[in-house]
Amino acid sequence: MPQISNTARIMPESAIRKLTPYADQAKADGVHVYHLNIGAPDIKSPESAVQAVKDFEFDHLPYSNSAGTFALRRALVEKYYQPIGIDITVNDILATVAGSEALTMVFQAACDPGDEVLVMEPFYCNYNTFTMMNRVEMVAVHTDIKDGFKVPPMEAFEAAITPRTKAILLCNPGNPTGTLYSKKEMLAIGELCRKHDLFLVSDEAYREFCYTGEPYFSAMQIPNLRDNIILVDSASKRYNLCGARVGCIISYNRDVLGLITKLAQARLCPPVLGQTALYGALDAPASYYEDVRKEYIARRDYTVKALNDIPGVFSPMPMGAFYTVAELPVHNAENFAKWLLTDFRLDGATTMITPAAPFYKTKGEGTNQVRIAYVLEVPALKKAIRIIREGLEIYRKLE
Amino acid sequence: MPQISNTARIMPESAIRKLTPYADQAKADGVHVYHLNIGAPDIKSPESAVQAVKDFEFDHLPYSNSAGTFALRRALVEKYYQPIGIDITVNDILATVAGSEALTMVFQAACDPGDEVLVMEPFYCNYNTFTMMNRVEMVAVHTDIKDGFKVPPMEAFEAAITPRTKAILLCNPGNPTGTLYSKKEMLAIGELCRKHDLFLVSDEAYREFCYTGEPYFSAMQIPNLRDNIILVDSASKRYNLCGARVGCIISYNRDVLGLITKLAQARLCPPVLGQTALYGALDAPASYYEDVRKEYIARRDYTVKALNDIPGVFSPMPMGAFYTVAELPVHNAENFAKWLLTDFRLDGATTMITPAAPFYKTKGEGTNQVRIAYVLEVPALKKAIRIIREGLEIYRKLE
Numbered sequence: 017m018p019q020i021s022n023t024a025r026i027m028p029e030s031a032i033r034k035l036t037p038y039a040d041q042a043k044a045d046g047v048h049v050y051h052l053n054i055g056a057p058d059i060k061s062p063e064s065a066v067q068a069v070k071d072f073e074f075d076h077l078p079y080s081n082s083a084g085t086f087a088l089r090r091a092l093v094e095k096y097y098q099p100i101g102i103d104i105t106v107n108d109i110l111a112t113v114a115g116s117e118a119l120t121m122v123f124q125a126a127c128d129p130g131d132e133v134l135v136m137e138p139f140y141c142n143y144n145t146f147t148m149m150n151r152v153e154m155v156a157v158h159t160d161i162k163d164g165f166k167v168p169p170m171e172a173f174e175a176a177i178t179p180r181t182k183a184i185l186l187c188n189p190g191n192p193t194g195t196l197y198s199k200k201e202m203l204a205i206g207e208l209c210r211k212h213d214l215f216l217v218s219d220e221a222y223r224e225f226c227y228t229g230e231p232y233f234s235a236m237q238i239p240n241l242r243d244n245i246i247l248v249d250s251a252s253k254r255y256n257l258c259g260a261r262v263g264c265i266i267s268y269n270r271d272v273l274g275l276i277t278k279l280a281q282a283r284l285c286p287p288v289l290g291q292t293a294l295y296g297a298l299d300a301p302a303s304y305y306e307d308v309r310k311e312y313i314a315r316r317d318y319t320v321k322a323l324n325d326i327p328g329v330f331s332p333m334p335m336g337a338f339y340t341v342a343e344l345p346v347h348n349a350e351n352f353a354k355w356l357l358t359d360f361r362l363d364g365a366t367t368m369i370t371p372a373a374p375f376y377k378t379k380g381e382g383t384n385q386v387r388i389a390y391v392l393e394v395p396a397l398k399k400a401i402r403i404i405r406e407g408l409e410i411y412r413k414l415e
Numbered sequence: 416m417p418q419i420s421n422t423a424r425i426m427p428e429s430a431i432r433k434l435t436p437y438a439d440q441a442k443a444d445g446v447h448v449y450h451l452n453i454g455a456p457d458i459k460s461p462e463s464a465v466q467a468v469k470d471f472e473f474d475h476l477p478y479s480n481s482a483g484t485f486a487l488r489r490a491l492v493e494k495y496y497q498p499i500g501i502d503i504t505v506n507d508i509l510a511t512v513a514g515s516e517a518l519t520m521v522f523q524a525a526c527d528p529g530d531e532v533l534v535m536e537p538f539y540c541n542y543n544t545f546t547m548m549n550r551v552e553m554v555a556v557h558t559d560i561k562d563g564f565k566v567p568p569m570e571a572f573e574a575a576i577t578p579r580t581k582a583i584l585l586c587n588p589g590n591p592t593g594t595l596y597s598k599k600e601m602l603a604i605g606e607l608c609r610k611h612d613l614f615l616v617s618d619e620a621y622r623e624f625c626y627t628g629e630p631y632f633s634a635m636q637i638p639n640l641r642d643n644i645i646l647v648d649s650a651s652k653r654y655n656l657c658g659a660r661v662g663c664i665i666s667y668n669r670d671v672l673g674l675i676t677k678l679a680q681a682r683l684c685p686p687v688l689g690q691t692a693l694y695g696a697l698d699a700p701a702s703y704y705e706d707v708r709k710e711y712i713a714r715r716d717y718t719v720k721a722l723n724d725i726p727g728v729f730s731p732m733p734m735g736a737f738y739t740v741a742e743l744p745v746h747n748a749e750n751f752a753k754w755l756l757t758d759f760r761l762d763g764a765t766t767m768i769t770p771a772a773p774f775y776k777t778k779g780e781g782t783n784q785v786r787i788a789y790v791l792e793v794p795a796l797k798k799a800i801r802i803i804r805e806g807l808e809i810y811r812k813l814e
Contacts, residue, residue: 017642018581018614020670021527030680033481054478061475069468069688076460077658077692079453082432113512113660116682124548128420129528145681149523149549182417215417243416259476259687261512261660271419281429282544283515288658289468289688293476 027148032141032370035350038357039368048365049357050392050400055191055338057391059256059311061297062304068296069289080288082280084111084264088295092264095298100223102236102247104266110276111286114263115221115250120146122246122265125275126215127152131182133217134173138165138341138375138382140191140219155181156377161343161385164332165193167201173208183215183246184208188235189222192375192387193341194316194334196226199233206238214244215272221250221263222337224305227313242268251290253338255297260290312338312390315397319390322401326408331388339389341372341382345412349373349386352411360407367403426547431540431769437756438767447764448756449791449799454590454737456790458655458710460696461703467695468688479687481679483510483663487694491663494697499622501635501646503665509675510685513662514620514649519545521645521664524674525614526551530581532616533572537564537740537774537781539590539618554580555776560742560784563731564592566600572607582614582645583607587634588621591774591786592740593715593733595625598632605637613643614671620649620662621736623704626712641667650689652737654696659689711737711789714796718789721800725807730787738788740771740781744811748772748785751810759806766802 032054039049083089089106097104112118127133129151135143137156147154157172159165173184184205189196197205209216218235226232235245250263267273316333320340323331328345346352350371360366372385390397431453438448482488488505496503511517526532528550534542536555546553556571558564572583583604588595596604608615617634625631634644649662666672715732719739722730727744745751749770759765771784789796 017668018525018612020524020674021530021581023527024524024674027674027677029677030481033680056477057475059475061473066473069471069473072468074460074465074468076456076458076655078455078655079657082429113516113686114683117512120682125419125423126417128422129550131420142681145678149678151528151550182420213417256475256477258478259684261684261686269416275419275423275426278426278428279544279548281432282541283519284513285658285660287512287660287686287689289692290686293688 023149023151028144028374030142035354035357035368038354042357042366046364047361050365050367050396050403052388052390052392052400053368053370055253055389055391056258057256057338058393059308061256061293062300064299065255065257065293065297068292072289072292077288079285080291082285083277084286085291088291091295091298100232102234102266104236108268108273109264109266110273110280111291112263112265112280113286114252114261115219115248116142116146118248118250118263118265119143119219120150121276121279122217122248123147123150123152124279125272126217126246127182130180132178132180133183133185134176134181135185136167137377138192138372140187141374143185153180154377158378158381161330161332161341165190165195165341167197167205170204170208177212181212181214183217185217185219187219187221189226189334189336191222191337192339192372194337194339196228196336202233202235202238206235206241209244210241215246216241216244217246217248219248221248221253223249224254225309225312225338226336227309227316228335236266244269246272251294251297255294255300257290257293257297260293261287262290262294315390315394316340318394319388319397319401322398323388326405328408338391339387341385341387343385344408346384346408346415349384353386355411356403356407360403360410362403362406365399365403367400369404422548422550427543427773429541434753434756434767437753441756441765445763446760449764449766449795449802451787451789451791451799452767452769454652454788454790455657456655456737457792458707460655460692461699463698464654464656464692464696467691471688471691476687478684479690481684482676483685484690487690490694490697499631501633501665503635507667507672508663508665509672509679510690511662511664511679512685513651513660514618514647515541515545517647517649517662517664518542518618519549520675520678521616521647522546522549522551523678524671525616525645526581529579531577531579532582532584533575533580534584535566536776537591537771539586540773542584552579553776557777557780560729560731560740564589564594564740566596566604569603569607576611580611580613582616584616584618586618588625588733588735590621590736591738591771593736593738595627595735601632601634601637605634605640608643609640614645615640615643616645616647618647620647620652623653624708624711624737625735626708626715627734635665645671650693650696654693654699656689656692656696659692660686661689661693714789714793715739717793718787718796718800721797722787725804727807737790738786740784740786742784743807745783745807745814748783752785754810755802755806759802759809761802761805764798764802766799768803
């Protein structure tokens with residue numbers, strides 16, 4: 017029997033999905049499972065997105081341009097990026113199979129095997145998979161839950177830079193922490209990239225989910241860094257079109273976009289029906305973004321207060337995205353998360369949460385932390401967090 | 416300015432798409448371009464595919480299961496694979512972002528950097544890109560246009576096998592040659608894989624396009640090779656749903672499918688609207704496949720005869736897919752293909768064809784060959800091939 021590759025053998029399972037079999041079993045047993053484990057919200061997509069798919073007439077479905085349809089790229093530029101102050105043309109943007117493919121392509125463009133990418137931990141755990149298959153090393157700069165995961169002093173980055181460092185990767189606002197980086201922090205990181213001639217890869221999938229009231233400062237707005245910045249974006253969260261699988265890469269750097277065009281041509285094109293949905297979504301009124309934001313602020317406020325009200329639990333107040341990382345009064349949060357699914361029921365229900373350790377590169381970090389996605393309506397969040405509260409009370413005596 | 420990766424720097428452009436700017440310029444000048452360069456047919460998708468998308472009600476678009484929806488996988492098994500004699504269950508199949516992602520994942524699962532994959536040349540040129548980004552070596556076993564690209568003696572494969580060989584990759588029927596492998600040839604290749612413990616990766620995207628009247632023999636039907644076979648499939652050509660971006664990987668090997676599940680989870684899911692289209696397409700009546708086949712037989716018969724009628728041109732008769740490779744009486748077919756786009760017009764039209772050299776691994780092979788996709792109706796093919804004929808007459812005096 018032929019053997020799979022060594023790289024394949026050591027590939028970790030998705031931290032977000034590895035407990036799914038236990039959740040499936042609970043459901044099979046008739047238990048209701050509140051999913052706070054995955055960023056799959058219940059918010060409606062813009063009506064214009066639904067309508068665009070309904071109105072799409074076809075009798076067969078040909079490839080689009082490898083970079084996405086010209087109409088979509090122009091609409092993204094004119095209806096979305098230019099109005100929010102990201103000054104690009106259709107030549108700076110290439111549509112991808114969502115943020116996942118965008119990140120994979122960016123790592124392929126920027127890095128050779130053995131090259132290093134700096135990232136603040138905890139970070140979106142699938143970054144590991146995307147880099148690992150490309151034999152790129154993720155190097156973590158630690159951020160602390162006690163400080164609300166704020167950007168550490170630049171010295172911490174400097175100390176981690178080696179001759180193999182090719183890029184700094186950040187997610188703003190962040191998954192899993194919900195941390196929103198300020199203009200000042202972004203400028204400092206930009207300065208560092210300029211000094212060491214690094215790519216700055218900015219994953220801005222959660223850009224519209226910011227709760228400070230201040231204008232969002234995109235990596236694309238950092239001055240004098242044109243050739244270093246690579247923006248990764250996605251329709252998935254912004255318009256709740258996760259299943260559409262459409263995102264994009266934006267860069268002023270002709271070498272980067274040129275290479276990515278070659279990769280894009282090899283895989284032919286992004287999904288055409290998903291592109292249609294996103295094209296429609298771009299006609300969403302300003303009130304769509306505003307209503308979604310208000311809803312998440314209410315969910316966040318409830319979630320973070322309710323978590324901090326549980327004895328021994330601490331969660332900083334996230335200023336963006338729809339996640340928060342919470343420290344629990346347990347030794348091993350993965351065991352607790354599994355136990356909730358296998359052993360604990362309250363009124364016939366339980367809650368699924370994601371252990372946070374896999375979001376850290378540093379071994380031993382985050383073992384008592386979980387990521388909570390506040391993607392349900394407040395009444396459901398109430399029940400879900402009550403389950404965590406009462407579950408903890410019992411579990412602490414067992415652990 | 417930070418530099419792109421070395422791997423990126425040497426990545427070739429898509430042979431199929433690199434002449435596109437010249438075609439675009441010709442169109443901008445008002446010239447009609449007959450596209451025989453790309454496998455993007457004008458055939459209708461099954462009505463049930465179109466209807467499934469029309470009937471799909473959604474107010475937001477969540478992720479599906481990473482392996483594709485259970486409903487789709489079950490329908491693929493029950494409505495498509497089992498009836499054609501491929502005996503699998505839903506646990507043996509994982510939906511992908513078309514054949515392109517399937518191939519990328521398979522190479523990641525099977526190969527480490529420096530490992531080798533045997534493939535008969537000429538082969539689908541994007542295999543280069545998929546393997547190259549994974550630092551896998553394609554090793555070519557030569558097949559000859561004079562023999563109709565038939566499978567060479569097994570000694571030729573044996574001679575190319577090294578300790579780093581991990582897999583034999585084939586495309587049946589083949590892109591670009593249209594060659595269809597017989598049961599006897601498939602069994603011989605299977606025997607070789609068993610002997611050397613190699614994966615057999617079989618790209619069967621063109622399975623329904625076979626013109627011998629004999630039953631198709633899939634790699635999955637090779638006996639006693641369960642753990643070695645990996646089937647790559649796609650909805651793109653079968654139902655003319657190229658833009659849907661849905662395909663699949665099929666394997667009995669738990670290690671392979673386990674690893675690919677991890678990769679699939681990292682990229683979240685295949686396009687949901689595309690899955691919907693494919694789910695509908697599976698209700699196509701038997702007459703759909705039959706009608707499409709008849710149409711392609713007529714197109715093939717016309718194309719191959721018309722090509723061979725041109726002085727100095729030779730094309731073998733392909734028994735599958737919708738491509739043929741033709742030898743032209745020129746020194747450099749790429750220059751000729753480019754010249755057709757830039758310089759030659761007949762009744763205000765020209766024809767785009769794909770130079771075949773990039774489909775060969777061996778340097779210098781195929782330089783006087785082109786790939787022709789007979790994806791237009793016969794009247795259009797008539798005009799397109801007349802352009803090649805008259806173009807050649809003039810070009811031969813210039814070269």
